[in-house]
Amino acid sequence: MSGKEKTMADTRQLCTFLIDDMLFGVDVMNVQEVIRYQEMTAVPLASATVRGLINLRGQIVTAIDMRARLGIEPRDASLLPMNVVATTSDGVVSLLVDQIGDVLEVDERTFERAPETLSATFRELVPGVFKLEGKLLLLLDAEKVAALGTSAGRPKLRAA
């Protein structure tokens, strides 16, 4: 009995997704839903990481392009991103990712802080990695992702 409790405390469930072939994860408690690509309305003058606004059943949600947010090159135009709708303390944001993965149960003991050698943007948004068998799972901090205030946005935006 006590052994079971121990494993409960030591594991956590992550909703995983792929961005540029890297496996990322957000705590399932912070994920409201995952939806297919939605048509978006571009927001002129906004930071380039803001891809646009989507209508989530009457709620207007800002969609953040994770590739732009992480400073990775834009995805192929033929690839439609998926929306991972995450809840943060300031409301709901949608993270645009390449592909959705499984919900994985990971062992806290495999967690390691993000190595210093990662780029500054990565270290800001990724507190650490889980060492899975054969691959690494990067934990993403949704709060930090949504906090766009710090990143100076390029004013130009391509119409969606």
Added chain:
Amino acid sequence: MSVDDELMREFLLESNDNLNQLDRDFVALEKDPAATELLGGIFRCIHTIKGTSGFLDLGKLEALTHCGETLLSRLRDGELSLDATMTSALLAMVDAVRRILASVEADGTEGSDDHSALIENLSRLSAASAASAASAASAPAALAPAPAPAPAPAPVVVSVVASAPAPATSPIAKVVPEPAAPAEEIVTATKGPAISDTTIRVDVGLLDRVMNLVGELVLARNQIIQFGTTLKDASFVNASQRLNLLTTELQEGVMKTRMQPIGNVWNKFPRVVRDLSHACGKQVDLELDGTETELDRTIIEAIKDPLTHAVRNAVDHGLETPAKRLAAGKPEVGRLHLRAYHEGGQVNIEVSDDGAGLNIERIRTRAVDRGLVSADHAARMSEREITHLIFLPGFSTAEAVTNVSGRGVGMDVVKTNIEKIGGTVDISTRPGNGTTLKLKIPLTLAIIPALIVTSRSERFAIPQVNLLELVRLEGEQAKKSIERLHGTTLYRLRGNLLPLVFLDRALELDEAATASDVLNIVVLQADDRQFGLVVDGISDTEEIVVKPLGKELKGISAFAGATIMGDGRVALILDVLGIAQRANVVSASRERALTNKSGSAKDEGEARETLLLFRIGKEGRMAIPLSMVARLEEVARADVEQAAGKDVVQYRGAILPLVDLGREIAGEPSCTDADLPLQVIVYSEQGRSVGFVVEQILDIVEQPVTVRHRAPRPGVLGAAVLQGKVTDLLDVHGVIRRNDPSFFGRENAA
């Protein structure tokens, strides 16, 4: 009077709620007589009823509650402790109050019941018990009147009753059984549903949620209707039409639940005005018009304080004392008129008095004294601009600080609070005849009518509040009427220059410009300025539900929010003021604000000319045809340099010679205040420019000009009557030739 009715209705509603609470509290109190906070609550409640009934002239109710209050106050202060007889008497009072209220509600009278026995009983209880308490004080501690120590209700009841004088008990016995029966009667006796039965109190949060859902329903309805237009199915069209009607009605109904008459705010004003006029030694007659005008409750809340400010201001500052009024030939009693009415989806509220009006000169000097504007700047301001100075923080024209107003907070608070909810404030005054403060307030904040425009295939919504008119120019007309002055684009709208802002450029949209010879101009009002927003297409007006933008987008001042369109996609709502600021329209030089005053089409048919009016020296009024003006500039004095004995300034990569018209024509230099920039009219011809330094730019007028030749002075072509005043016309070429004979000669040679 409807205000009183409204007040009475409120009072009845509130009292009924309170009485129900009282019943519960008394019961709880009997179980725990030491609960002082319960007693405090009961006391306050009875006190409120007493106060209001006095105000509403309900004598019986007041007398009754007064006695109850006396007893309760003694109980609360610990002079007495509660026992069953007191509880019964107090409950009897509550029932009597209820009966009176029911009667008031039924026929407006307090009913014919005689409450003297109950009153007598209540006063005897408080007096008698006081006596017993006094005697008890000398007795052992067990009978001490302190409210707290009683361990259980039973001993207290016993001890106090035992110590009470014998005669007191018999009247109680007579009164106590009385209330039970009438209490039941009330329920059956009142004909028709009572107010308290037909109204319920609803949590505002719930209303807001329902409101949101209805907003969603409206959007879904719009989608269905759009879908219906592509289908030819008659039954589907029928169904969607019914859905359309029902949704509209539902929306209106839900909106109504949040609406309250403005009288709810106003009904406290008679009292405010009465007290205030007494304090100021003035006589004021308050008139209220349109008390039934309804507004969203959030807006009612928001305008409460600004309106009170405005009313206080009007009484304290606006209206004069009776003596002054008589001296001015006006009736002794001042008139304060509050008017509310709907107009164009907005509510207008006017607060007007027939007082002395604003003293323009005093505002001017006061503003300078307070350092709000420089003396020179103040001298150049128009009357309208001066009156608007009172909205600056830290401004007050009251001679002395009174306890009412004059502390320098007031009108700026009014303005900021009204603007916060999307309203506007305007003030107009006629010396000797009074002042009118006009507030324009949106009906509701949640759903607004908006104009949908497109720019670079993106849709944007413009709140209709800001919209003045739409102008469409085609072909040649589009090219001809657009003028460019060094990077700014202007359009002549009925003779007034309207700065144009291109939405695609303002929002830095993609440059994939579609070559079109059509120009759509949306004329908008931002602050007190107008500008034209050029868009690619104008669609339709729609009722849109305003949704906030996420925190990550709040920083962009160009957008006020977003909305969901009929097709389910999101469109951004433009913040007109934000756009104007981005395009520097609002901070643009002030001459444009002055343009709207003249130019009314009085003399059609005659040759009209647009002239720029300016002033040289102290008095000299001059005009120059606007077509000869390339640009108006302000030049810092420090930038003026000397070349060949003449003043010059570096201007857009070239040297601009300056000609001081004041010195040239009036014999006195212009702009002598060293801290202020020079006012320069730039004249250009064939690539060469000259700057005329003047004292002040006054206005732009469009009117027929008849030049009356007088013996011309150098630099003056002649004189004409403009805006009712004799104005000299500048001889541009003459002045230039005198200063630089080669200016035109060189061109001829070239």
